[in-house]
Amino acid sequence: MLKGDNQYFLDIGYYSGKGSLTILFTSKIKNFDEKNRSFVLVSTTEIPMIALNSMLFSLINSIKNNKKGVQSYQIRNDIYPIKLTNKQSECLFYLLRGNSMKEIAFILNRSTRTIEDHINLLKCKFNCVTKSQLIDKAFQLGFGQIIPPALLAF
Template identity: 40%
Template sequence: MPQAISSNLASIIDQIPGACGCKDEQSIFLYANQEFKAIAGLRPDEPIAGLTDFDLPGDMAVHAQTFREQDQYVLERKTAMTTFNVYRMKCARINAFLVTKKPFMDQETRTSGVLFHLTDMSALNTGLLGPYRSNAPRIFNDLNQPGGVSYVIAGGDTDLDITRREYEVLFYMLRGATAKRIGDFLSISSRTVEQYVTFLKEKFNVLTKQDLIEKAIQLGYYYVMPESVFRTMARPAATHFPRHEPVSSFHSLRNGARDTQPASR
C-alpha cells in the first residue's frame, strides 16, 4: 500500500478547481479529489489509493500504459508535461481533457511522485473535436481511433533543437499533408515549407522525407502537438495550477508512438 500524503496536501488538492490528484513514483494513486474519481469511473466512497491507471473502471484506462510512460518522463526529467486527451466513451459520448503533470514532494511525509490536474474541454465543438465527432477525413484523422488519442502539448525546445515553426511543419507532415497544404495552414509558401523540411532532415540526420517521417514516428513525435497549433484550435481557459511548462524531449514516449500507425502517425 502506498504511503499516504499529508492532510495538508490532500486539503490543497480538494480545493483546486477541476479534477486533481497525485501518484507515487511507480504511478500508483496516492490521492485524488471527488471530481477526478467521478471522471475515472469511481464512486465517491470508493478508495483510489493503491490503484493504478490499469485498475480504473472507466474508459480512461485505455491509455493506462501511455499515462505511466508520461509519469516516468515527468519524474526522470523533473519537468512539467501538458497533454490533450480525447476519449470515445462506450455511450458514444466524447470526453476531452487538458492534463498537466508535474513532479511534487510532500514535505511532511517526504512522499514524492506526480501531481496531475485535468481541465474538462469536452464542450469544444470545433477545431480538434469537430473531426473526432464527425469522423471527417481531415488532418486529424488519428482521432478516429476507437479508444481515443493522447497528444503531448509541446513548446519549441527539444533535444534536437527543433524550432516552433519546424515543429508545426513536422506535425502536419506526419499526417500526410503536402507542402502546399502545410503552407496554407501556416500562411507561408510551399517553398518555405520545403526549407523547413530540409532543416528537419539535417536535425534528424536523415536523407529523405520518408526517412524523416519514419524516424520522427520511431522517436515518438507523432503524438506531440505544437503548443501553437493546439491553442489556435482549442484556445482553452488558463489553468493556474499546476503551471504549464514546455516539454523538452519525447524520446521516452516512443513506445506509445509505435502502438498506432497514421492513417495517411
C-alpha cells in the same frame, strides 16, 4: 453513433476541474466496463479545431482497428532529444498528418519554398535523406504525439 449491434459514445468535456479537456470514447454501452473504454486526456484549456480534429481522427482509427487503450498528446516539445524551432515543429506536425508541402504552406501562410527549407532542415536534424525517412523517424521518436505550442495560441 451506431455501428451494427455495437453502440459507441463520445463525450467531450471538462471533467478534472482544472480546465483540462477530456475526450471519453466508450464502446458497447450496454456492457460498460473497463475493458470497453478508451479515452484521451489533453492537458490544456483550449484546443484549436485543427489539433482536435487530428486527435479525434487518430482515436477513431484506433477504434476501427479494435485497439483499446490510452492515447496521449504532448503540448510541449522540450523533452525530446531533437530541438526544433516553432516553425519546424508546425511543419513537422502537419507533415506527419499527411499534408503536402503546398498544403502546409497554405495552412501556415508561408511560401512553398519556405516550407521546403524547413523540411530540409528537419531532415538534417533527424539525420534523414528522404521525406519518408523523416516521417518514419519522427514517429519512432514520438513526435507524432506532439502538438506545437504555436497551434494553441489564439
